[in-house]
Amino acid sequence: MLQQHPGLYFAPSGKHRYGMFCIEEIQKESVIEICPIIIIPGEQAKEIVRSHVLYEYYFEWKKESIAIALGYGSLYNHAxxxxxEFLADYPNQYIVFKALELIPAGTEILVDYHAGTPDEKVWFEIK
Known part of the structure; x- marks a missing residue:
């Protein structure tokens, strides 16, 4: 089930090359997007993690798998x-993005990809 807040768009970002924005404000705790995923298991996941164009777009999934979010899910930048925030819905195989605060119209939507482990390094370059 793909669900998106009305007015989401992908555009050039002042901080990053491109990012996700919305033409309307998004209220705190509102669902921004519910993204179905493609699960990539074990050995195939290891290959992508090592040397694939999808390296910067995957989410860790349970049991050594990774997931590629459909919709705009893999395009939200890190901060x-x-x-x-994003939450994994394992039973339904979705990734849910929700607003942590009021996000004014035209503001870039940013998530923390440390996923609950703030001391762990992320796998991409932070700009």
């Missing part, structure tokens, strides 16, 4: 102080 140490995010205005949104």
């Amino acid at each position: 140490a102080k995010p205005n949104a």
Whole structure:
């Protein structure tokens, strides 16, 4: 089930090359997007993690698998102080993005990809 907040768009970002924005404000705790995923298991996942164009777009999934989010799910940029979060819905195989605070119209939507482990390094370059 793909569900998106009305007015989401992908555009050039001042901090990152491109990012996700919304033409309307998004209220705190609102669902921004529910993204179905493609699960990539074990050995195939290891290959992508090592040397694939999808390296910067995957989410860790349970049991050594990774997931590629459909919709805009793999396009939200990282920030140490995010205005949104993502939650894995394992039973339904979705990734849910929610607003942590009021996000004004035209503001880039940012998530923290440390996924609950703030001391762990992320796998991509932080700009």
